[in-house]
Each structure stands twice: as structure tokens, then as C-alpha cells.
Amino acid sequence: xxxxxxxxxxxxxxxxxxxxxxxxxxxxxxxxxxxxxxxxxxxxxxxxxxxxxxxxxxxxxxxxxxxxxxxxxxxxxxxxxxxxxxxxxxxxxxxxxxxxxxxxxxxxxxxxxxxxxxxxxxxxxxxxxxxxxxxxxxxxxxxxxxxxxxxxxxxxxxxxxxxxxxxxxxxxxxxxxxxxxxxxxxxxxxxxxxxxxxxxxxxxxxxxxxxxxxxxxxxxxxxxxxxxxxxxxxxxxxxxxxxxxxxxxxxxxxxxxxxxxxxxxxxxxxxxxxxxxxxxxxxxxxxxxxxxxxxxxxxxxxxxxxxxxxxxxxxxxxxxxxxxxxxxxxxxxxxxxxxxxxxxxxxxxxxxxxxxxxxxxxxxxxxxxxxxxxxxxxxx
Amino acid sequence: xxxxxxxxxxxxxxxxxxxxxxxxxxxxxxxxxxxxxxxxxxxxxxxxxxxxxxxxxxxxxxxxxxxxxxxxxxxxxxxxxxxxxxxxxxxxxxxxxxxxxxxxxxxxxxxxxxxxxxxxxxxxxxxxxxxxxxxxxxxxxxxxxxxxxxxxxxxxxxxxxxxxxxxxxxxxxxxxxxxxxxxxxxxxxxxxxxxxxxxxxxxxxxxxxxxxxxxxxxxxxxxxxxxxxxxxxxxxxxxxxxxxxxxxxxxxxxxxxxxxxxxxxxxxxxxxxxxxxxxxxxxxxxxxxxxxxxxxxxxxxxxxxxxxxxxxxxxx
Numbered sequence: 001x002x003x004x005x006x007x008x009x010x011x012x013x014x015x016x017x018x019x020x021x022x023x024x025x026x027x028x029x030x031x032x033x034x035x036x037x038x039x040x041x042x043x044x045x046x047x048x049x050x051x052x053x054x055x056x057x058x059x060x061x062x063x064x065x066x067x068x069x070x071x072x073x074x075x076x077x078x079x080x081x082x083x084x085x086x087x088x089x090x091x092x093x094x095x096x097x098x099x100x101x102x103x104x105x106x107x108x109x110x111x112x113x114x115x116x117x118x119x120x121x122x123x124x125x126x127x128x129x130x131x132x133x134x135x136x137x138x139x140x141x142x143x144x145x146x147x148x149x150x151x152x153x154x155x156x157x158x159x160x161x162x163x164x165x166x167x168x169x170x171x172x173x174x175x176x177x178x179x180x181x182x183x184x185x186x187x188x189x190x191x192x193x194x195x196x197x198x199x200x201x202x203x204x205x206x207x208x209x210x211x212x213x214x215x216x217x218x219x220x221x222x223x224x225x226x227x228x229x230x231x232x233x234x235x236x237x238x239x240x241x242x243x244x245x246x247x248x249x250x251x252x253x254x255x256x257x258x259x260x261x262x263x264x265x266x267x268x269x270x271x272x273x274x275x276x277x278x279x280x281x282x283x284x285x286x287x288x289x290x291x292x293x294x295x296x297x298x299x300x301x302x303x304x305x306x307x308x309x310x311x312x313x314x315x316x317x318x319x320x321x322x323x324x325x326x327x328x329x330x331x332x333x334x335x336x337x338x339x340x341x342x343x344x345x346x347x348x349x350x351x352x353x354x355x356x357x358x359x360x361x362x363x364x365x366x367x368x369x370x371x372x373x374x375x376x377x378x379x380x
Numbered sequence: 381x382x383x384x385x386x387x388x389x390x391x392x393x394x395x396x397x398x399x400x401x402x403x404x405x406x407x408x409x410x411x412x413x414x415x416x417x418x419x420x421x422x423x424x425x426x427x428x429x430x431x432x433x434x435x436x437x438x439x440x441x442x443x444x445x446x447x448x449x450x451x452x453x454x455x456x457x458x459x460x461x462x463x464x465x466x467x468x469x470x471x472x473x474x475x476x477x478x479x480x481x482x483x484x485x486x487x488x489x490x491x492x493x494x495x496x497x498x499x500x501x502x503x504x505x506x507x508x509x510x511x512x513x514x515x516x517x518x519x520x521x522x523x524x525x526x527x528x529x530x531x532x533x534x535x536x537x538x539x540x541x542x543x544x545x546x547x548x549x550x551x552x553x554x555x556x557x558x559x560x561x562x563x564x565x566x567x568x569x570x571x572x573x574x575x576x577x578x579x580x581x582x583x584x585x586x587x588x589x590x591x592x593x594x595x596x597x598x599x600x601x602x603x604x605x606x607x608x609x610x611x612x613x614x615x616x617x618x619x620x621x622x623x624x625x626x627x628x629x630x631x632x633x634x635x636x637x638x639x640x641x642x643x644x645x646x647x648x649x650x651x652x653x654x655x656x657x658x659x660x661x662x663x664x665x666x667x668x669x670x671x672x673x674x675x676x677x678x679x680x681x682x683x684x685x686x687x688x689x690x691x692x693x694x695x696x
Binding site for chain 1: 630
């Protein structure tokens with residue numbers, strides 16, 4: 001390190017010029033980073049009690065929905081955003097039917113465990129036993145959808161994935177015996193476990209344990225995805241995203257790594273679905289509307305696609321903002337503001353893409369790619 | 381699977397399919413035109429259509445017409461039709477231009493990656509359809525009986541109504557006019573030039589921005605006409621009407637060869653008929669699923685569509 005030889009320009013000496021918070025974080029020794037991470041995690045664990053904080057607490061918690069439930073919603077949205085971020089942000093594949101995988105995870109769980117299911121003989125499976133099977137089904141679905149479609153151009157892929165989610169919804173609404181349409185599945189068991197007082201940990205009244213479960217899953221997913229991103233797989237994704245043809249010429253097996261991205265995205269989406277089914281105990285075909293996938297996409301783009309911190313922030317916001325708006329009516333039409341959520345996020349997507357295409361917390365590499373393209377701009 | 385149903389209703393299913401296909405074809409032109417020039421899927425085109433369906437209803441509403449009013453006499457019918465068409469075309473055309481201006485132009489300036497265009501288009505689509513959804517409380521709105529469907533031709537047990545004939549004829553006429561415009565006029569030559577090679581066209585003095593706006597406008601006009609036909613045929617519209625039919629229209633455009641005008645017509649008619657056969661075979665709830673399955677199959681086996689891609693090469 002011979003950084004004393006050339007004095008850096010003065011403008012670069014301020015905090016922002018040195019990379020802001022993330023730059024500071026990156027320069028700290030490992031133990032400081034570990035402490036900061038643990039403190040952040042600890043604060044996240046304490047979130048269900050945020051309402052007890054004086055002054056700011058009551059501003060944060062939601063009114064129209066109880067706060068732990070809202071936190072649990074946030075946790076599975078964050079999970080979905082993390083999964084979609086792998087597909088859209090890392091591999092650069094636009095998947096508009098992500099809700100399809102969420103639905104497969106939830107329906108897989110329901111089919112194996114619920115008393116309403118065709119597969120139910122004398123006793124259903126427990127939630128914990130059903131979860132890995134449901135996840136395997138979801139991953140297989142990702143591979144089955146990905147294998148024929150990933151050879152397509154990016155914009156065609158978007159439409160085909162959209163169609164996939166729509167077909168799942170149509171199948172769910174029009175098979176009264178298999179996926180049971182509007183009647184749906186009841187009595188999906190909750191996750192196992194008993195507290196010291198003999199009551200089940202995962203009950204129906206308090207969503208706090210579910211939030212902690214979701215948080216734990218998120219941490220595991222973050223660690224897994226981070227390792228993948230820094231491996232050969234992650235570098236291949238990067239190459240495919242920047243220039244697929246060049247990547248192929250350099251020997252990257254593009255279809256294989258795109259399939260990987262798809263399957264991992266599907267797995268994480270399915271994980272969200274399994275958690276969701278376990279918490280709700282009931283799902284029907286109304287649960288999985290298509291706007292849902294677009295909402296998650298909005299979250300990833302808003303937070304900063306290709307960056308996990310961005311995906312987490314985006315995923316949390318798309319869940320938190322509408323939940324916070326619940327129970328507040330607008331002054332003109334007296335509609336619950338919650339009704340406007342999709343319209344608002346539609347506008348947000350446009351504004352972000354036009355003004356700050358790299359998102360709220362941009363991936364640095366991604367920001368450089370965008371800048372690079374701007375230089376090549378053709379005269380209009 | 382209901383094979384006897386399909387065979388017994390073969391005639392009626394074909395006729396319904398053709399009328400539906402004509403609407404889809406007009407709708408699909410918007411996708412094809414924009415794709416031919418910009419090489420991107422205008423996802424917000426479904427909302428261009430949606431505002432057309434509401435535009436003509438609102439115009440008829442000015443004259444106190446709603447779904448319960450009586451059918452007007454022939455002269456009034458012509459006047460109402462003209463009014464509805466004009467208002468729908470204006471509504472759709474302006475929406476298309478606005479989408480181009482707000483969602484596409486800023487990105488084009490910055491040479492954003494193709495994915496970015498798609499994402500803003502989705503944002504625009506979501507914003508428009510959901511705003512309509514909130515304003516209409518997500519209820520459907522009935523259409524006044526401007527044209528009473530009457531059977532005018534009967535072949536065997538197949539009854540063909542005046543409305544079905546009108547829809548198919550209007551679609552064919554509009555296709556012909558548009559085809560002449562693109563292949564015969566000076567502005568059309570500009571469109572073909574930009575679609576062949578945008579940079580060379582710009583160097584030869586074609587105003588690229590204007591051509592792009594023109595293409596969006598033309599797509600909007602066709603969607604406006606399709607919207608009026610849709611209103612009259614289906615009898616109701618709803619905030620998600622554009623989205624569902626938009627998928628069909630896009631499939632039709634890909635089926636015929638996206639970027640190819642005649643392909644859009646062929647693809648639309650073919651898709652309409654095939655969808656109705658599928659509905660006869662499996663039940664009507666599978667109509668849209670059939671479109672998706674067909675789309676995947678085309679993309680796998682013949683991604684350039686039946687007539688091949690490219691607006692510019694259509695004649696050359």
C-alpha cells in the first residue's frame with residue numbers, strides 16, 4: 001500500500017467521496033463489522049416491541065393491522081425480494097411470474113398437510129415434514145419452466161413467466177377438487193414447537209414467533225446467496241447480465257447458470273410460500289394475484305437491484321408502506337389508502353427508473369454499468 | 381375433454397373466434413408497431429386499450445346512455461358510433477403518447493438497458509390500471525346497446541350477427557389503411573427507415589423522436605378502435621380488461637411474427653379461433669391458459685412467428 005505517494009484530490013476527502021456508510025463499513029476490521037452486524041440483527045429481533053419505544057414508536061407501528069403480523073408480512077416480502085433479486089438483479093433475467101413460485105410453495109404445503117387435500121388419507125403431514133417436499137417441488141417447477149424458456153430473449157422471457165403465474169392462478173381457480181379454487185385449503189398446520197408452559201410456540205393470536213422464524217430464514221438465505229454471489233456462479237451471473245454473447249464466447253455456460261439462478265430464485269420464493277401457508281393456516285386462489293409479483297419487482301428495483309441490502313430495504317418498504325396506510329382514508333374519495341398501493345407503486349417504479357435507475361441502495365458495479373451505457377448514448 | 385362439443389359447435393366457435401380475433405388483431409398492431417421500431421415490448425399498451433374502452437363509455441354517458449337504455453334508431457346509432465370511435469381513439473392515442481413521453485423518452489436519452497424500459501412500462505401499466513380500478517371501485521361497467529346484435533346470415537346452425545360482420549370488416553379495413561400508410565406514405569417510409577436502422581435513418585434526416593411518437597400514436601389509434609369493438613361485443617368493461625386481452629394480443633403479435641403488420645392480422649384471427657376451439661374442448665375458463673401455452677410453443681419452435689419479424693423488411 002503506497003497511498004502516501006499521490007495525495008488524493010481534495011473533493012474525495014469528504015465522507016461521501018470515501019464511499020459513504022458502506023465505504024466506512026468496508027474499511028473496518030472484522031471485529032467491528034461483526035459487532036455492527038450483530039447489533040443490527042439484535043435490533044431486528046427486537047422490532048416487535050418497537051411500539052413501546054416512546055415518541056417514535058407509535059409513529060412506526062401500523063394501525064389497521066397488528067404490528068407483529070405486519071412484521072411477519074415484511075419478513076416474507078423481504079424473502080421474496082431476496083429471491084427475485086437473484087433472478088433479476090444478479091442474472092439479469094426479468095421474471096414477472098415470481099408469485100407463481102410463492103404459490104407453488106404454499107400450495108405444496110397445503111396439499112400435503114391440509115385435511116381438505118386429495119392427498120389427505122388418515123393423517124396429514126406435519127408442517128416441518130411437508131416443507132422440504134414443497135421446496136423440492138418449487139425448485140423442480142423452476143427448472144421445468146426455465147429449461148425451455150431461458151433460451152428466449154429477455155423480453156420474451158418476461159411474458160412467458162407472466163403467463164406461467166397466470167396459468168397457475170387459472171389452474172388454482174378452475175380445479176375445484178385439486179387446488180379448490182376460492183374455497184381453498186383450511187387447517188394447514190403451524191410450525192411445530194412447544195413453549196415452557198406447554199402451549200405451542202406458533203399459535204394463532206400472536207405473529208411474533210413467525211416473524212422471528214422468518215428473520216432466521218432470511219439470515220440463512222442472505223448467507224447462502226452471499227456465498228453464491230462471490231463464487232464462480234456469481235461471476236457467471238455477472239458476465240451473463242452484462243453481455244450474454246460475450247460471456248458465452250468466453251466459455252460461460254450461460255443456459256446452465258441462468259437455470260441455476262432460476263432454480264435458486266424459485267427455491268427462495270417457495271420458502272416464502274411455505275412460511276406464509278404455515279402462518280395463515282388457510283390459502284385460496286385469491287391469495288396469489290399477479291400484481292403481487294410486480295409489487296415484489298417494484299421492491300427489488302426500488303431498493304437497488306443486484307444488491308442484497310437494497311433488496312431487503314425494497315422488500316420491507318413494499319410491505320410496510322401499504323400496511324402503514326391501512327386504516328387511513330384519503331380526504332377526496334374516502335377510500336382506504338391501502339387500496340391505492342399498486343397504483344402508487346406503479347408510479348414509484350417509473351420515477352425510480354427515470355430518476356435513479358440504480359435504486360435507493362445501488363449495487364456499485366451495477367451503477368458503473370449504467371454509467372458506462374450512458375457514455376455510449378446515440379444522438380436522438 | 382369434450383370432443384363432441386367441439387365438433388357440434390364448430391361453426392359458431394369459428395365465427396365467435398374470428399370476431400374476437402379481429403379485435404385482438406387491431407390490439408396487437410400496437411405491440412407490433414412499437415416492437416418493429418424500438419425493439420421493445422410496450423407493456424403499457426394494454427392500458428392504452430383500457431382507457432379506450434372507458435373513453436367511449438364516458439362519451440356515450442354524456443348523452444345519458446347506460447346499459448339500461450333502449451337501442452337507438454339507425455341515424456342516432458351511426459352518430460353514436462362515430463362519437464364513440466372518435467373519443468376512444470383520442471383517449472387511446474393520447475394515453476399512448478403520454479406513456480411514450482413519461483416512461484420511455486427519458487430512458488432512451490440515457491441509453492438505458494432494455495430491461496429498464498420493460499420495468500417502467502410495467503410501472504405505467506400498473507399505475508394506470510390500478511388508478512382506474514380504484515376510481516371505479518373495481519366494479520365492471522355496462523355498455524349501452526348501441527348496436528343490437530341481430531342474426532343476419534345463417535349457415536347450417538351457425539348464426540352470424542351484424543356485429544360480428546362489422547367487427548371483422550372494420551378490422552380488415554383498418555389493416556388495409558394502415559398497411560397502405562406504412563408502405564405508401566412519406567411518414568410511413570420514415571417509420572420503415574427507423575425500424576431498419578435507426579442511426580442511418582437519423583443521419584438521412586429522419587426525425588427519430590417524431591417517428592417514435594407517430595408509431596405510438598398509430599398503435600393507440602388502432603387500440604381505440606379495438607376498444608369500441610370490444611365494448612360492443614363483450615358488453616362490459618373492467619379495470620383489468622386491458623391486461624387480460626393484452627396478453628392475448630401480444631401472443632397474437634408473436635404468433636404472426638412481431639414487427640410484422642400482416643402477421644398481426646393473421647396471428648390475431650388465428651389466435652381468436654384457436655382459443656375458442658380450446659374453450660369448446662376444455663371449458664371457457666381455460667381460454668387464456670390456451671393463449672399462454674400456445675405462446676410458449678411458438679417461442680420454442682418458431683420464435684420469429686409465422687410470417688417472420690421486422691416492419692422494415694415487410695416489403696423490401
